[in-house]
Amino acid sequence: MNALLGYLAACLRQAWSGKLYDAGDEFTDITGGWQARAWTGNGSIWNAVAPGFAKNASSMVATMPDKYTSGKSGVIEIRNNVDLTAYRTLHLRLDFNLGGSGWNEDGYSRFYLVTAPVRSGNWTSSSVFSALLQCENHRANSNWAATNREYSLDISGVAGAQDVFVGCAWAYQLNASTLTIKEVWLEK
Amino acid sequence: MKTICIDDDFACYPAGTAGMREVSVELYLDDCTDEQLTELRFVPAGESWTRPDGVVFHGEMLSRR
Numbered sequence: 001m002n003a004l005l006g007y008l009a010a011c012l013r014q015a016w017s018g019k020l021y022d023a024g025d026e027f028t029d030i031t032g033g034w035q036a037r038a039w040t041g042n043g044s045i046w047n048a049v050a051p052g053f054a055k056n057a058s059s060m061v062a063t064m065p066d067k068y069t070s071g072k073s074g075v076i077e078i079r080n081n082v083d084l085t086a087y088r089t090l091h092l093r094l095d096f097n098l099g100g101s102g103w104n105e106d107g108y109s110r111f112y113l114v115t116a117p118v119r120s121g122n123w124t125s126s127s128v129f130s131a132l133l134q135c136e137n138h139r140a141n142s143n144w145a146a147t148n149r150e151y152s153l154d155i156s157g158v159a160g161a162q163d164v165f166v167g168c169a170w171a172y173q174l175n176a177s178t179l180t181i182k183e184v185w186l187e188k
Numbered sequence: 189m190k191t192i193c194i195d196d197d198f199a200c201y202p203a204g205t206a207g208m209r210e211v212s213v214e215l216y217l218d219d220c221t222d223e224q225l226t227e228l229r230f231v232p233a234g235e236s237w238t239r240p241d242g243v244v245f246h247g248e249m250l251s252r253r
Contacts, residue, residue, distance in 0.1 A: 042215060089243060124215045126228060126250060132216065134233070134248040154229070154237075154245050157252025 018087060018186035020078060020164060023058040032079030034060055039075045041112075041124035041167055046073035051168045059095075064109060064170040064177040068102050075114075075123065076181065077165035084115060087186040088156040090131070090164065094182055097145040098138040099175035107172030109138045111179055113153045115162045123167055130158045132167075143175055148182070155186075190217040192225060198237045199253055200228045216250055229253050 019027055026033045036053035040046050049072040052063030062076045084090075092113045101107035113133045114123060121128040133153040138144050164184070170177060193201040193208035201208055202222040211232055217225065231237045231247035238244050245251075 088239075088241070125218065126216050126220045126224065129216075129250070131251040132249065133245075137233070137248075152243070152245055153249065154239060154243075154251040156239065157227075157229075 018188070019184070020082070020186065021060065021181065021184040023182060024056070026055075030080070030082060034076060035079055036062065037075050037077060039073070039119070039123055041073040041122055041169055042071070043122055046071040046169055046171075048072075048074060050074045051076060058182070060181040062166065062168060062179040062181065064099070064168050064173065064179075066170065067099070067173050067175060068107075069172070071169065071171035073123075073167065073169040075165040075167050076179075077119075077163055081117075081161035081163055082186075083160060084155055084162045084164075084186065085159045087188055088154070089187040090115060090153040090155050091150060091183070091185050091187065092135070092153075092166065092181070093148060093150045093184075094166075095145070095147045095180040096136065096149065097143060097178050098136065099170075099173040099177040100141050100143045101139050101172060102141075102174035103172035107139070107174065108170065109136075109173055109177040110169040111135050112167035112169075113151055114165050114167050115153070115155055115158055116165070117160060117162050119163055123165075130162060131155050138177075141174060189214055190220070192217065192230065194230055194232075198229045198231050198235075200225045200230050202226075227253055 098109035
């Protein structure tokens, strides 16, 4: 029985397209599903707070809700680490509406695309992440929105089982920010 | 904030490395030793790196060499 299950799991991995999320499909057999989690990227400077998180029919929506409050960070991540050894690029496609800076332009709304072999420590530290892309760092007063924006991260030097996540960090926003995640995929 | 050097291929080296461009890096490298630094590539914000297979990556990005 165990041999059969192992064979079926191997077949599943071989058939897998490298997608981690696509329009409502979380590829749960591979990823374990997606979740929001409080995880700081910058020690006590950013308090660990889970972003708001809603799963819709064709997207996952992360919310950085707080306005005029000090720095916070959290992640939207896969539950099960995925072996990235065979892959060279990680892609993210999403819509976003970033709320702008609300306090003498000291505020910001940021999001990142990150891989990491561990799930603790400061995720913006090179001792924790294996690859990191700061997708946006919005500091202007007015909000900023975009649709179907795509970001790519080089993971050609990353090997082994890794967490994959969208890191969120926000401070003194004028308005809440939202990330509408439509697709996350790996490419060989 | 940490000051490092990068070469034309955005490979990282310790600050003060002769003939290379110095850049300041927020957050990411505060705990990084010089030995670990040389395993990384840093593409600053507003710049881009073309991987040998032709794929273009935009900064701000840190990846393994």
